[in-house]
Every structure is written in structure tokens, then in C-alpha cells.
Amino acid sequence: MFSKKNKQQTRRLSSGGLINRSKPIGFKFDGKPLMGYDGDTLASALLANNIKLVGRSFKYHRPRGIYTAGTEEPNALMALRTNARIEPNTRATNIELFDGLEAKSQNRWPNLFFDFMQINNLAGPLFTAGFYYKTFMGIPGWHFYEHFIRKAAGMGSTNLARDPDTYDKKNAFCDILIIGGGPTGLSAALTAGRSGARVLLIDSSKLLGGQLIWELDQIDGRPAFQWIESALEELKEMKNVTIAQRTTAFGYYDSNVVNAIESVSDHLPTPDPHSVRQRLWQIRAQKVIIATGATERPLVFSNNDRPGIMLASAARRYVNQFAVKPGNRVVIFANNDDGYKTAVNLAEKDIDVRAVVDSRTHVNQFWKTKLDKLGVELILGSAVINTHGHFGLTGIDIASLSSDQKSIGSQSSFMSADLLAISGGWSPNVHLYCHAGGRPQYEASIAAFIPGVRSQSEYPAGASNGAFSLIDCVTEGTNCGSQLATELGFSKTIFSIPKTDEPTVTPIKALWRIPGKGKKFVDIQDDVTESDIKLAHQEGYISVEHLKRYTTLGMGTDQGKTSNMNGHAIMAEERGEAIETVGTTMFRPPYIPIAMGPLAGRDIGQSYSAKRKSAIHNWHHENGAIFVDAGQWLRPQYYLRNGETNTTENMDVAITREVQGTRGNVGMVDVSTLGKIDIQGADSGEFLNRIYTNGWTKLAIGKARYGLMLREDGIVFDDGTTSRLSEHHYFMTTTTSNAASVLSHMEYCLQIHWPDLDVKISSVTEQWAAMAIAGPKSRDVLEKSIDEKNLSNEALPFMGVKQISIDGIPALIFRISFSGELAYEVNVPADYGEYVWRRIMKKGKTDNIIPYGTEAMAIMRIEKGHVAGGELDGRTTPDDLGLNKLISSKKEFIGRRLLNREGFIDPNRPKLVGLIPIDGKSRIRTGSILVKDPNASLPMPKLGHVSSGAYLSPTLKHPISLGLIKGGTDRIGETVWATSPLHGETNEVKIVDPVFYDKQGERLNG
Amino acid sequence: MIRIKCPYCGLRDHSEFNYIGDATKLRPVNPEVANDDEWFDYIYVRDNPRGVHQEYWQHITGCRSYVKVLRNTVTHEVLKTGLPSDDLLFSYEAEK
């Protein structure tokens, strides 16, 4: 992809490292072509190319460089890849280099070296904690400033292109889950695995071994990597052990569930064919060993953020793992032995290490001797008090530190350096322990928070448990794996604990901040300084949780991995209290930023929600249906004919055709989506009596009845028809939208209120295909279609139901009507739905039968004043809807007791009426508010609202609507105004009877 | 993430269930005799306890049973499950 010339990698060591020098890799940073090697991360490749400046800081836009070598990286955030695959805020330290990789720095404009917003740095004192709140909140125009402020302070941005990659989800189960494949995790896996327990070991890296991959430690007298190799060899032989690499546990949830993200293809330019980009693991384990290690902390001193300042362990890692020389003139500043380890490591690789500055006054002879031999100056009892350089470090100032660490000597000395490696100690990675519900406790001997009481089945071990030495890690891991396996009933194993060669440790001396002027960054990602914390304290913030939100400490994408401990300790000092009293903020999932893709997995697009198609769907599709979503169902909204394109005009043409065809001759609509519930048992009638408002005990076999259901609070819940098929067998229909909730409601009543009733119910919605045939010729068409041939008023009267056959197919036929016409509803087994539909269409051809959709159905029901979804809106009572005749006074039923409460019998409640526009043509928008005077002063008194409407009644030749208005039908003849201020529409409407058409119901008889 | 033991189907993921609500509220046995306060309490008043709570979950994509669940609202731990007629709190306390 790019030229393979290797002229730029000036900082690459000539030998060593876990990189493959025979596999060079070309990549681009901010458009500039560069080279690295297989095995590099983006960060190590940038350092190899001597690129120090990789970003601008969040608030002050200060130049920033690569600060760490791992997940905790606060600075080197990149927009990775381009176009639809662009991913903002990725950490360069975690990105495995691949051929053709393109990365862009963020938060700079127009470029890294000339950044316009750097002015914020000069205006620094202004941008203190709470600046934006104090300045912009509460004054008019925040909505105006917000855009610019967010742009200036923004992190990376993405685009709206559809993600071309796919993502998977996976459920995993094991006896023991081990999170982290370092010395602790591997030791635990060995003993747990040998016992026979099902072990799942997950690790976020490409290579197992954790820190041992790049440290120079010895185990059992040989290099640590050899110990890793033999451990992996043994583990891979065990059938009960599964190892998942590039898999990061990011959350520990209730019920001992751990979620992890597997980066299946992030190390490739694009995923392999048929492969996913990432996979979300949901892991259920009996026991979880947390072996997630620890994170090194920086030290807080003036201008501690310049490019060229880096964590000490990171410097070691770049040298050992990537053969990259992070500096030519190195100074190390530490308050613990990690500084010495780094100094010796680098110096032994022939890097010029000038000095170790140790804030402590004492260190053991082992390190002293080593430094002497390597010619590294040792400066004890001192601190780095300031740094120099703009786009890269040029030197540091060193001064002595008083014994209480509160003041510095008046004399400071300058030392030239281009790399300052710092170590403020290590913080155990207690994140997953916190997610599980644990509260970390302060441990003064290591100056860090460690896990405390266990809240689920989580077992922190090794460095994540505060045991930092290698010997402690392998010991805790070995014992923990063995012990947990034994607890789970697996056989005890014989093991020995490996030996290491570590020098004795001189204890850390906590050093939370170094006196001095200038910005001292605590949270380097969010640009939170020591003075911000002081200010927050002065302004009365005491709780660390409030401190966090006020200063944004630890609120960046790194979640304060390098900053929380220092920030909370400084707060404790300001308060003059112990760190354990002040406490720490809780870590919440996710441990690392997670893309939305794997959370959604395959549940996107068509797969987001199930699509339900009726048994007759194919016919609709072939015959010009335009479909509309009705919940999960696809229903024909209307049917276009040959040559008609789907325009608003043609929709009106189709709907008019369908209504007129039905009222004039005969039409058929697919009503398979109605909820259907089969009810059986000796107490079925009594049950219906209790859940419907009207009486059911006297319903004759072979008869159907309209029923109204209320909620327990008296509000109308659902309506439908229920038929009695035999002595103890009923067939209920519900509205399409309430099918599921009515079934659950009935099950609740049967299982919880009245378990003594002998009733069994079952949903049969999908078992029956249903079609309504309506219109004056419906009887003629059906008589031609069915085997019995006789549907006279005597054979099947209004509200009658019959079991018949159609071409030998068993069917239920109901004489019920929603359209107000002579009408029937035919139910057949779903598998025969399409066949029967086609048969009726064929037989009805000479009668000009027409299929109609939900629009025509809705218009005809409004013409008849039937209530539906718009009126059953969860706020209306039976009386509001003119349904009081369905309220039986002779029995008890769900919702009865609260029907007569004050609010329900208020005569001022809005009640159902019909509405027509005065001008006979204005379309009244559903949801419009009804008012007396559209020019009344605000707030305008509301009389009611428009609940549903037909823009055109083909029968009446003008728009009609239903609405609820105070006074209801008493106001018939009055005019009011329907207004929709959002749309700027106001129309005068006349109040009429809600039944617009065939008030006497004569058409029901054909 | 929690799992619920359905008395009929065994231990199942909570995604198979619908949360229904407080299981301590009983519908007045004699609806006509119960006074307004009793009805008000039954329909509208729900405690929001911190700790142990008896509630109904319906095994909606399983056997459709209403399952009584004793759950700790702080930890989400499911302490006990049973039939709607079971007094889980009583048996839980008794076992402790």
C-alpha cells in the first residue's frame, strides 16, 4: 500500500523486541505515510518514527504525547480508519498496527502544530472547574453557545454512514472464569485446569503473559517468557480449558455475569469474509478470578503533561516489547522502586539514562550498586518541580523536597532531558470488583485502594488485589485456582509455587503533589489540574462523587484510570482527612469504551424486531397492497391498481374506491391480526362475566356479543366480540394492538385472582386466518363460496356464529359488522387462509368484490362512530365513549368499583362527538385541540381534542372526525375551533352526532 | 442479567419474563364490601422498598405462569421463587 522504504524509524533499536522486522507495515498518521513492523501498536510505531506530538488536550489544547503503553492511555486518542469505518477516540496504545492503517489526531484545528484553540491555554485561569456552568448556565442563550463550546472541547467525531461490519453475541458458561492472562491468571488457570474444572481464561491482548511479556523477570531460573510458553503448552492440552484472546472483560453485572468484548478483526484492515468485527461475550461462571493487574500512576507537578513525559513502566515496555527508544536523554522521577527498575532496564539497553530522582530519602543497596555500575546519577529526597519544551520535552528542573513533602528547596537545578519517565506508584485495577458491587479500601502500605469485602463470587488476585511482586502474583494465582476448584468439588491438585529473583522492595512513600507554580495536571485527559481540585474544595465540594462531577475528574473515555487516586488523595489533603475517610468514586461499566455495534449484534434492520405476516400476505403483495406497520404486523393499508404509482393522490383514489366498492357492492379485508383467544372450561361464562362490563351468562350457543373490558381503575382497556361455540367453549377477539396485553391480563385474573375458576385460555391468533366480508352483496358472495350455501337471516342471524366448511375446510363464520354493512367474518385454519381468500375473491368477481385495507376500514368505522385506538387511549371511561349501555348493574366485574368515583362522574368530562369542518373540505389533524375562541389569551381554555379522523369520507363527500369534548353530544349543533399550533392550523368545526352514517343500522341487514 | 426459577420450567434467564409488579397487593376479596380506601390502596399505592420485595414476573415466553419472586432490590439477588399463593417472605425468614 505504501512504499516499504525504512528511512523514518530513527528511534527503532537494532535488535530485540517482539516485532517481526521481516514484516514491515505501512500506515498513515495525519496523512503522512510511515512505516512500522508487525507486532507494533500504533503508539509504538509512532514513537519509532520519533513522533512525539499526537494530540491536543481537551480544554486547553496543550500539545500532548504518548503517555502510556496500554488501555489507560489518556492522550493518544485517534480517529481510526476512514469513511463508514471511522472510529473516534481509539487509544493508539491498544491498536495493533496493520497494513494501510490510517489514523488522525483529534481535537486540533487546523492542525497539530498550529492549533487555534490554544488561546484557551493563555486564558488558562478562566477555564477553571465549573467555568462553563458558572458562565453560561442560567443566562439566556446557552443553546446558542453550547454548540461552539462542545465543538471546542469536543473529542473525536464520527459520521452517519452505516457501519458496514457485522457483530456477534455469544453466551459462555464455565466453572471458573479467569480475567487476565498475566502471571496471576496463568498460574490460576494451571491449578484450576488440572483439577478438571471448566476454565475460561480471557485476556485483552494478542499475547498472553500480561506484563511478563515485556519485563525482564526470571521465573524458576529462566526468562519469564519461557515459563509462559510452557504454561500455555500445558493449558492448550487441557480439554476443559478455553482461552479467549483479544477479549476484554468490560463489565461485571448482577448474578455473577461478566460481559466481554472480543476484538475479532480490529487488528485487520477489514474483517475477513463472513467474519465479524467484534463479538460480545456474556459469561456466566460459578467463580470469577479477577487477575486484571494494576495501573501505574503519574506524579503531579508543574507542567507534567508535555510530550516526552511518560509512565516509567511504559518506557520499559516500549524498549523491551517494541524495540523502540522512547528518549535519547532520560530522567526518571519516582516515589517507589519502579523508577529503578526502569532506569536499569533502559540503561542496560544502552539508552542514556541521566538520573533517577527519588522523592524518598532511602533506597536499598541493590539498586544503588546497579545505578553506580551503569553511571546513572541518583538524586534522593528530591522532586522534579517543572519541565521545559513546547512540542517536546527539552529539560526539567529538580529541587530538594522537605521531609513533610510540603515545600521545595529554594535552589533548583536544570537537567537536559527529552524523556521523563515517572512513577507515582501502582493502583490495582479494581474496576471489575467495583462493578460486582465491591467497595475498595485504602491500603496505606502501597498507597492505593485494594478490593475489600466480596459481594458476589469475585476473587481478585495478584496485582489487582494489591500484590505487586511477581512472587506474590504467582502465589496468589496458584492458590486461588486450586482453592476455588476444590470449593466447587473438583479434585485437589499437587502443585509447587514457582520461584522468582526479585530484589527486596523499599516501601513506597505516598507523594500526591509536588509544590510549585504552573499547571499540575491530575486528570490529563480532561485537563483537570490540582488547582481545580483546590477550588472545588474551597467552593464547598466535599464528596468525591461531587468533586468528580464538578471538575470532570475521571469522566473522560479513560474513566480516570491514571488520575482518580491522585485526585482523591489531593481532595483528602485539602480536607485534612485520611484518604480512607474521603474514599474513592465507584467505577462503573464499561471498563473500556465499547462500540454500539456489538451491543446491538445482529438485532438490526430487518432483524431488529420480528415481522409478522398474515397467512394471506402473499396475495396482498401480488395485488398491489401498500403495507403499513401495525405493531409487528404488516397490514395492507390500501391497494393500488395497475399503473397507479404510490402518490398521495392515488392513495386517496384507492381508499375512495375501496370504501365505495364495499358500501356499493362487497369488499373483503384481512383481519387475521385481531387477537384471538380460545376459552374453555365449565366456568368460562362466569369468567367472561367478571372481565367484561356487560352480561355474559345468558349468551346462547351459536351467538356472538360485543364486549367491553376495563382496567381495574375503571378506564376502558379493550373491546371485541366473543362467541359461544359450545356449552363450555368460547372464542374471543381483541384489538390488534392489545392482543398480548389482554391475554396477560386474563392470565393474571385466572392465576392470581380466581385460581378456583375452571377455565383454560390459549392464544390462537396465529392458528386462524380471518377475513371480513362486508357490503350488500357479501351474503351472495359467501353463499357461492361455502359448502352450506345458505346464509339467510334465519340460518345465520345478526350476531350469529356457525361452524361451516368451505370447500371441505372447516371454518367459523360470524355475522358481525365493523363497517355497518351486512357483513361476515370468516375464520379458517391459517394454512388455508390464502386458499380461502383466493376462492372468495374468485367467486365474488362477478359481484365486483374489492379488497380493502386499514384506511378504508378506519374510514368506515369512523363513519359509523365506532371507537378504536384513538378513543381507547387509556384516559377514557365507558361513559366518555357513550358505552354506558354496556355497563351491567347486576354483577361485579373488573373496573366496576371505581367507575363512580368523583372524577369519573364529573359532567365536565370530555365525551365522544362527531366533528365536521364548516367549510366541508379542511382536513382536521388528529390530536388537534378543541377551543371555543382561537384568539383567546394564553393559556387557552381547552374543551377537548380530536381523537381520530378521516380526511375524506367517500360516503359523505367531506372530512369527518371523532373527538372528545366537554359537554359531549349536548353541544351538537355548536361550532368550535380545532387548532394545531405546532402545524399552524386552525379550523372551525361543527359538532355532530358521532354516528355519521346509517344511524338506524338498517344496512346491517343488507 | 438475573435468572429466575420458574416453578414449572426451572431456572431461566430474565429475558423470558415480563416484570409485572408488587405481589403483596391483594384484590379485595369482596369487591362490593371493600371501602374506597382499600380500593385506593390496592390500585394505586405501591411501596418502593429498599431490600427484600415480593413481586410477580410472568414467564411470558415460557409457560406463561405468573411466578412470585422474592428479590433484593439493592443487589437484584433472587432469594426465592414460587407460586402466586406462596408466602415467600415467610418461608425465607423461617429458613434464615
Ligand SMILES: [Zn+2]
Ligand atoms: Zn415457566
